[in-house]
Amino acid sequence: AQKITQTQPGMFVQEKEAVTLDCTYDTSDPSYGLFWYKQPSSGEMIFLIYQGSYDQQNATEGRYSLNFQKARKSANLVISASQLGDSAMYFCAMSLPGNMLTFGGGTRLMVKP
Amino acid sequence: GAVVSQHPSRVICKSGTSVKIECRSLDFQATTMFWYRQFPKQSLMLMATSNEGSKATYEQGVEKDKFLINHASLTLSTLTVTSAHPEDSSFYICSAETSGILGNEQFFGPGTRLTVL
Numbered sequence: 136a137q138k139i140t141q142t143q144p145g146m147f148v149q150e151k152e153a154v155t156l157d158c159t160y161d162t163s164d165p166s167y168g169l170f171w172y173k174q175p176s177s178g179e180m181i182f183l184i185y186q187g188s189y190d191q192q193n194a195t196e197g198r199y200s201l202n203f204q205k206a207r208k209s210a211n212l213v214i215s216a217s218q219l220g221d222s223a224m225y226f227c228a229m230s231l232p233g234n235m236l237t238f239g240g241g242t243r244l245m246v247k248p
Numbered sequence: 249g250a251v252v253s254q255h256p257s258r259v260i261c262k263s264g265t266s267v268k269i270e271c272r273s274l275d276f277q278a279t280t281m282f283w284y285r286q287f288p289k290q291s292l293m294l295m296a297t298s299n300e301g302s303k304a305t306y307e308q309g310v311e312k313d314k315f316l317i318n319h320a321s322l323t324l325s326t327l328t329v330t331s332a333h334p335e336d337s338s339f340y341i342c343s344a345e346t347s348g349i350l351g352n353e354q355f356f357g358p359g360t361r362l363t364v365l
Contacts, residue, residue, distance in 0.1 A: 172356075178339055180292075180356035226291060235282055236343075236354060238291045 137162040139229050141239035148217045149247050155202070156212040156242045158227030167231050169210040171201065174224040174241075183225075186210055214244075222246045250276050252344045254357035261332055262365055269327045269360045271342030277322035278344035282354065283315075286339040298325045332364040 138161040148154035160169065171183040186194045186201045194201045202211040214221055227239040251274040261267050271281055279300050284292040296306045296317050304317035314336075316328040325344075329336050339361050343354040 178286075178341070178359040178361070180341060180343075180359075182356075230352075235294050235297055237294075240291045 137164070137167070137229055137231060137237050139227055139237055139239035141225075141227055141242050143242045144240070145243045145245065147245050147247055148214075148221075150217055150219060152217055153213060153215045154217055154244065156214070156225050156227075156244065158210045158212065158239055160208050160210065160227075160229050162208075162229065162231065164231050167229055169201070169203070170228040170230070170236065171199070171210075171212045172226045172228060173221075174226060176223070180226075184212065217246045219246050219248060250344070250346055250353070250355040252342065252355045252357040254340075254342055254360050256360060257358060258361045258363075260363045260365065263333050264331055267329045267332055267362060269329075269340055269342075269362075271325045271327070271344065271357050273323045273344040273346070273355070276344070276346045278325075278346055279322060280345040280352075281319060281325040282343045282345070283317060283325070283327050284341045284343070286341060286359075288339075292341060295327075329362065332362070334364045337362055337364045 140159045167188045169186045173181040184194050184196045184199045186203045193203050198215045200213045224241045226241045228236045230236050253272045255270045281298045283295045286292045295310045296304045298304045298317045298319040300319045306312045319325040341359040342357045345352050345354050
């Protein structure tokens, strides 16, 4: 069975600094997808970035990049130039072919002015 | 982009009443919709997978007689919490699946906050 682990329950970062949110996963299936979502206090789930297990390059989307270390089974999210609006819960999730998403426990990011 | 709506966004009800939550894909057809539950300060937990025209598949530990799911069309799935109790108070989020550049993508609704008094 697949498993997603986020070891940081909470993180602080200074505005304009970069921050890395950790995510490790466990699966024996060679084909999988890794997602990061942002959940502000309003509750909606906002898709940030996706990495496929066969993708050769790390995914990037604006200020978000995914540090994909396949051998270590890690998919850390890097947010550059943090903004106050980045304060939210962040969830890492994994999908297998034909399967639903499995979410990690989440990390609460707080950006300090 | 793909938009998923949920109604109502917030509901407060008395213990013992039933509450229906609607999940709609507004600009695409979704053969599969998912229902999640999120307790405060916790992650999303999948409750059930809903396929249009067939019975929902429930995750272990989720009572199918308590959480009735109806996926009547390709754009609508409903979750009915029957005889709600305070312990059912939670944030319920649906997602709808469609084929996209990421393969089968899930688009999330804005969620419904249920409070049972």
